[in-house]
Amino acid sequence: MTNPVLVEVLRGAIVESAHRGAIAVFDADNRPVWEVGDTTRPVFPRSAVKAIQALPLVESGAAASYGFGNRELALACASHSGEPAHVELAQAMLAKAGLDKTALECGAHWPSNHQAEIALARTGNLPSALHNNCSGKHAGFLCTCVHAGIAHHGYVRAGHALQEMVRDAMQAVTGAAHGADERAIDGCSIPTYAVPLRSFALGFARMATGAGFGPERAKAAKRLLSACMAEPFFVAGTGRADLALMEAAPGRIFAKGGAEGVYCAAIPELGLGIALKCDDGAGRAAEAMVAAVIAKLLHADETLAAKLIELANAPIESRIGAKVGSLRPTAAFN
């Protein structure tokens, strides 16, 4: 099936570009609440499932042992922007386990936050693996290894004990098989598995409610999502959509984007999980989609509704900062 156009990009009054996609909203009993497009096609969730991938960090006792609070747990679930506070906290997490940046196997890249990038350039230094948007997740992986007495070298590879723990968590939470046939390699070198969007929606409904989990997992899942909602800057960074969504309604929205146009989200008070992918991989469209679907589902007052509509209709600006167009969710959201 051809997925519908979910977001249009207007320049003036004319549609310049269009983004198709699919969205699944499920409750924790695996009941579809709203679906649009093909939610059965396998999708790589990329960074949108970092909160599930962080379950071993909490369940192993590593997080408690190292005294990790909301900020550290949020950073373990983050695709951060490489701002100084992110970099320093990733380094501090590693230090708790007696490690430093040389243990990270995610690779280095310049901060995605432009101000942080320019500031780093002005110091004359180059970025390290701590600036990698995934350094908090990798710090969490390494802390889990050290706490559990697992040799950490090669922790990014499929088959390593740490990645098997992560895969077990992913399979249990989503209910979908994560086999070698579904596997490819993510930007930060760890395995990523393509499974249906609806499995991720179910998974995040379970993460938000604990339904279907044993008591330890339910507690760990709620701990992670609460940490992200309490410290959303550490999940993303200045000006980012995840931060804007979680700040708009503190404690009521969990949202985490992933590369190639994926978003996973949860609305705890409704017991709902959300997973979506823009077919073409565009982050701008995925951000508009997640704001539009949350606006559709959440009971919002006027201020919150206006904020969600603003996020779903982001402006397109010229180089002098004049508004020359905008994104616009389509009637598929009605």
Add this chain to the structure above:
Amino acid sequence: MTNPVLVEVLRGAIVESAHRGAIAVFDADNRPVWEVGDTTRPVFPRSAVKAIQALPLVESGAAASYGFGNRELALACASHSGEPAHVELAQAMLAKAGLDKTALECGAHWPSNHQAEIALARTGNLPSALHNNCSGKHAGFLCTCVHAGIAHHGYVRAGHALQEMVRDAMQAVTGAAHGADERAIDGCSIPTYAVPLRSFALGFARMATGAGFGPERAKAAKRLLSACMAEPFFVAGTGRADLALMEAAPGRIFAKGGAEGVYCAAIPELGLGIALKCDDGAGRAAEAMVAAVIAKLLHADETLAAKLIELANAPIESRIGAKVGSLRPTAAFN
């Protein structure tokens, strides 16, 4: 109609994302040679038509008067990467007309070339309008104004004498009406008009052959395309697709990308013009599409064919530089 998928993005062996689009290939007699998707839908060409927009610079006599050679003319048709050679040449063009960067109305932005961006940051300076990827085009506009005795203030606005000259050229070359209903504002603040892709394909077939033009326009069009093909670095920059395509077969391929997934190209020896748009606006897909369509049309030896296939199947890499996927044109190109 729904345009077909033209480029897939593979991660491992699995299709992660997909890009739809439309492509028009026409000769200078307005005969369709190959079309896929809806080539009648209006499309903003953005920067892909800068060579047509530069016709007044040559036809007015300004280029000859200021002694502009291939590099200056290429830069007038460019979306450059803000590398030092681009910035210096834009400044030199303005100086020929007695102007400096303060006359530019395009706005400033950091160089798109990452090395140039970091180098500029390390100087402690901020980018100026000379770093704007359109500064060569705007320098050409300003030189045209000064040479023709037109007051240049507000030269970016619809209705200004310079923009009327540009619009007249666009209408004459493409054969399509460029009215207020088709108009929006481009990133560099000048008007952009949405007209059918097939009109741009016809326009570039004419630009490459001169067919249907008077002798002065035919000469100016060939002069501009020849300049771009002779100095493709000044049309784009290090590592860019336009440069790679024009370097792959010197004098045999003209190619110019535009924002939101547009490409215009010409194959002079076949008398063909090409125009394409990726529906979702993705540059990566438009680059694969233009390489794939040129590979389909051009009589290429083994080396050139391999280069075009390489450009059409760009790798996706992890942060440590490992190849984890690639782009892949679909069977629509067969």
